[in-house]
Amino acid sequence: MRFEWIVAWRFLREGGLQTALIIIGAALGIAFIVFITGFLGELQRDIVQRTLGVQPHVTIKPLEEVARPLRQGDARGSSRGDAPIVLSDVQPRGQRLRSIDQWQAAVARLRENPDVRAISPLVAGPGLVTRGDSNKSLSIIGIVAQPYAAVTRLDQKLIAGTLQVDPGDVLLGRDLAEDLGVGIGDTVRLSTPTSPGDTYRVRGIFDLGAKNLNQLYAYVGLATAQALHALPGGVTSIEITVDDLWDAQRVASDLSLTIPHRVESWIQTNQQLMVALSNQTLMTRMIRFTFGLVVAIGVASVLMVAVVQKTREIGILRAMGTSRGRVLRVFLVQGAIIGLIGAVLGCAVGYALALFMSGVLTSADGSRLFNAHLDFRLYFFTTLGAVVLGVVSAALPARRAARLDPAQAIRM
Amino acid sequence: MNTARTAAPIVSLSGVHKRFNEGLPNETEVLHGIDLTVEAGEFASLIGPSGSGKSTLLNLLGLLDRPSAGEYLLKGVPTGTASDDERTQARLDTLGFVFQFHHLLPEFSALENVMLPGLMRDGAFTPANRASARELLAAVGLSDAMEKRPGELSGGMQQRVAIARALALAPDLVLADEPTGNLDTHSADEAFALLRRFNRERGCAFIVVTHDPRLAARCDRVIELRDGMIERDGPVASATDAPDPKR
Numbered sequence: 001m002r003f004e005w006i007v008a009w010r011f012l013r014e015g016g017l018q019t020a021l022i023i024i025g026a027a028l029g030i031a032f033i034v035f036i037t038g039f040l041g042e043l044q045r046d047i048v049q050r051t052l053g054v055q056p057h058v059t060i061k062p063l064e065e066v067a068r069p070l071r072q073g074d075a076r077g078s079s080r081g082d083a084p085i086v087l088s089d090v091q092p093r094g095q096r097l098r099s100i101d102q103w104q105a106a107v108a109r110l111r112e113n114p115d116v117r118a119i120s121p122l123v124a125g126p127g128l129v130t131r132g133d134s135n136k137s138l139s140i141i142g143i144v145a146q147p148y149a150a151v152t153r154l155d156q157k158l159i160a161g162t163l164q165v166d167p168g169d170v171l172l173g174r175d176l177a178e179d180l181g182v183g184i185g186d187t188v189r190l191s192t193p194t195s196p197g198d199t200y201r202v203r204g205i206f207d208l209g210a211k212n213l214n215q216l217y218a219y220v221g222l223a224t225a226q227a228l229h230a231l232p233g234g235v236t237s238i239e240i241t242v243d244d245l246w247d248a249q250r251v252a253s254d255l256s257l258t259i260p261h262r263v264e265s266w267i268q269t270n271q272q273l274m275v276a277l278s279n280q281t282l283m284t285r286m287i288r289f290t291f292g293l294v295v296a297i298g299v300a301s302v303l304m305v306a307v308v309q310k311t312r313e314i315g316i317l318r319a320m321g322t323s324r325g326r327v328l329r330v331f332l333v334q335g336a337i338i339g340l341i342g343a344v345l346g347c348a349v350g351y352a353l354a355l356f357m358s359g360v361l362t363s364a365d366g367s368r369l370f371n372a373h374l375d376f377r378l379y380f381f382t383t384l385g386a387v388v389l390g391v392v393s394a395a396l397p398a399r400r401a402a403r404l405d406p407a408q409a410i411r412m
Numbered sequence: 413m414n415t416a417r418t419a420a421p422i423v424s425l426s427g428v429h430k431r432f433n434e435g436l437p438n439e440t441e442v443l444h445g446i447d448l449t450v451e452a453g454e455f456a457s458l459i460g461p462s463g464s465g466k467s468t469l470l471n472l473l474g475l476l477d478r479p480s481a482g483e484y485l486l487k488g489v490p491t492g493t494a495s496d497d498e499r500t501q502a503r504l505d506t507l508g509f510v511f512q513f514h515h516l517l518p519e520f521s522a523l524e525n526v527m528l529p530g531l532m533r534d535g536a537f538t539p540a541n542r543a544s545a546r547e548l549l550a551a552v553g554l555s556d557a558m559e560k561r562p563g564e565l566s567g568g569m570q571q572r573v574a575i576a577r578a579l580a581l582a583p584d585l586v587l588a589d590e591p592t593g594n595l596d597t598h599s600a601d602e603a604f605a606l607l608r609r610f611n612r613e614r615g616c617a618f619i620v621v622t623h624d625p626r627l628a629a630r631c632d633r634v635i636e637l638r639d640g641m642i643e644r645d646g647p648v649a650s651a652t653d654a655p656d657p658k659r
Contacts, residue, residue: 002536010519316515319476320577321504321532323497407476410511 030346099234142225315409339390420488
């Protein structure tokens with residue numbers, strides 16, 4: 001292959017401006033592909049994280065209770081007319097607040113799964129918060145601070161106080177604290193349908209990024225919540241963070257095979273969001289495909305022109321003893337070189353573009369909408385793809401070059 | 413190198429016809445039954461008026477085209493049924509080409525142009541290849557111009573590079589198509605003298621297509637084509653009006 005590389009490289013180098021232009025064109029196309037791929041990935045991750053708030057990637061819940069009627073209606077009997085007609089009405093059961101059966105065993109099972117990064121058991125149920133004359137209904141959630149923070153990054157969402165849920169402590173959302181007029185160190189009364197409740201001291205105030213969420217949750221210690229919700233020793237759900245956000249559904253399916261509980265991923269519980277994201281991904285794919293196609297057509301047309309320009313040289317090479325296969329490969333290699341250089345430049349420009357845009361695009365709270373970072377996996381596959389694309393684009397010109405009749409080509 | 417190949421002539425054509433546009437209404441036969449033998453080390457000129465079929469015959473000899481009928485043995489090996497790759501390999505191993513318009517590759521220096529056949533054979537620029545290319549360029553008097561691109565050389569110099577390139581792999585037969593047709597008299601004489609010298613020193617056979625009767629007279633053998641047939645084939649008329657030593 002050395003011969004092919006040497007000749008291909010010389011041909012490209014002699015192409016001068018023509019070669020420079022097509023490489024710049026390819027680099028810009030690839031830069032845009034790299035940028036939009038990285039941008040979309042970051043943006044979607046950001047959207048999901050903001051939208052999900054404290055929703056975990058995967059949630060384990062007890063199986064729903066279903067009513068099992070002791071007596072089934074006999075359709076055949078009633079149609080004959082001689083059997084007694086049975087009037088029955090099976091009503092679905094209301095779902096009680098229940099603990100996950102043998103949840104410690106389930107947690108042990110979950111730990112065995114390599115995709116699971118963090119596990120947090122919790123107790124959640126309805127309750128009431130009271131301070132003076134004001135009452136607010138809310139969800140009282142009992143957590144173990146450390147694992148819960150690992151799953152939901154609640155520690156990063158605290159705007160005041162500390163993530164501390166010892167007995168007698170409570171964490172409130174920003175908007176709820178404002179509604180109640182409480183701050184760090186103040187006390188509120190929490191009560192539930194099953195417990196008259198007690199007073200708790202506000203240890204921390206958090207902001208989940210959405211007003212309704214900030215009004216909805218109050219965090220207490222796991223044991224406290226178990227007492228309030230009358231579920232001693234139990235947990236109502238187990239929340240899980242997995243390694244890859246987009247892989248949550250597969251992990252959920254895997255997990256559902258190992259434990260006898262309900263397993264739901266964020267993808268199932270946020271169908272609308274997922275549909276919006278998929279459409280976004282589809283659009284981006286189309287844009288990327290179009291850019292790739294434009295680059296390929298550009299490379300093909302430039303090489304086609306090069307074949308015409310170099311007809312005589314190809315004829316000489318053929319006459320001197322260069323086989324058709326070698327001439328073919330000389331042009332395929334040119335496509336590969338254009339793809340390779342274009343990809344390397346394109347990745348660099350794409351990263352620069354991401355750096356620039358991350359400074360320009362900000363979200364509602366003034367923070368960066370996405371962070372530019374070096375994604376070597378993306379660069380690797382982009383480069384690989386660009387080289388393949390270059391070779392494929394060169395196929396037509398290369399075939400044409402290889403088919404030139406040397407006797408005629410020399411006379412050109 | 414040329415002592416062992418007494419068995420078969422380099423070129424042996426028998427009853428070779430060449431038709432263009434075969435099977436079409438405008439079919440034309442350019443060569444009508446050519447019989448030709450060229451032995452190792454011969455120095456022959458191929459002359460004839462325009463349209464007599466010189467270039468067509470040279471293309472056939474150079475394995476750039478296939479005869480419509482008849483047989484062509486190159487070093488005793490039939491070429492009629494050879495695949496394109498086999499013919500390409502035979503061109504690389506056995507033949508050298510010198511064209512009228514030099515046809516050097518402008519992307520490569522003079523030295524690299526001479527090294528190209530070696531690059532094709534070995535797949536890389538080897539030191540041995542470089543050494544022999546330097547030697548050849550020195551032999552054609554271009555020691556000072558080795559690193560120059562063809563565009564920086566005069567026509568005569570370019571043709572000398574082309575001659576060196578044709579000889580790079582020590583071919584058995586060099587086919588030269590009007591090698592001096594595009595040069596001034598002085599450069600033409602120089603280039604022709606080089607061909608003769610390589611013929612004498614290296615023993616490879618030459619077939620030189622030329623319009624110039626002066627040059628034809630300085631060859632050992634003249635093959636004259638007229639209307640697609642060999643009209644005359646024999647040694648140069650007399651030794652007296654064409655002195656054998658160059659100039």
